[in-house]
Amino acid sequence: MLIEISQIPPEGMDLAVPEASLDLGGSSDVWTGPASVGAALRLDRSGRGVVVSGTFRSGIQLVCSRCLEPFRFAAEEPFHLYFETARPGRADEEQELTDDELDVTYVEEGRINTDDLLRENVLLSLPVQPLCREDCRGLCRHCGTNLNQASCDCQDSRPDPRLAALRKLL
Numbered sequence: 001m002l003i004e005i006s007q008i009p010p011e012g013m014d015l016a017v018p019e020a021s022l023d024l025g026g027s028s029d030v031w032t033g034p035a036s037v038g039a040a041l042r043l044d045r046s047g048r049g050v051v052v053s054g055t056f057r058s059g060i061q062l063v064c065s066r067c068l069e070p071f072r073f074a075a076e077e078p079f080h081l082y083f084e085t086a087r088p089g090r091a092d093e094e095q096e097l098t099d100d101e102l103d104v105t106y107v108e109e110g111r112i113n114t115d116d117l118l119r120e121n122v123l124l125s126l127p128v129q130p131l132c133r134e135d136c137r138g139l140c141r142h143c144g145t146n147l148n149q150a151s152c153d154c155q156d157s158r159p160d161p162r163l164a165a166l167r168k169l170l
Helices: 099-103 114-125 160-166
Strands: 003-004 013-020 031-046 049-063 070-085 103-105 111-113
Touching: 013 114, 031 114, 049 114, 070 114, 111 114
Parallel strands: 070 103
Antiparallel strands: 003 111, 013 031, 031 049, 049 070
16 A cells, blocks of 8 residues: 555544555565555654554464474564655765664655555564474474474484583593
């Protein structure tokens, strides 16, 4: 959904983004398929820009990093962003950003794309190591059996080489 900055009244506006499917891009080893994302937004004018704050809700199919099984991950998180019209100067020349400008998103053509805003926040909310559950046992390192679903008869006869120095003490 595109929001025209010129259409935002001086007192601001509330906007509900209905839950819809959002393509997060390709990453077959972390998630499968699009995310289901919705949001409640508050847009307020501020100086030369717009402050966008709100909460997004998402549901996405992730792949567990231990057992490689897909599972549903849900997130609901608040966010606050500042959008400003394009920086003065020529678009084709490089400009160094100050520390204050690093937290600013510059918009072109006077529009804010909510799809880009939500995509960025959903990706930031994903866990670094997705787990289907806290006590996920993963896969057997010898035969590959999913230890959450079955046990295996593999014996780990080799001692851990990291503990070799401790064995000398016994």
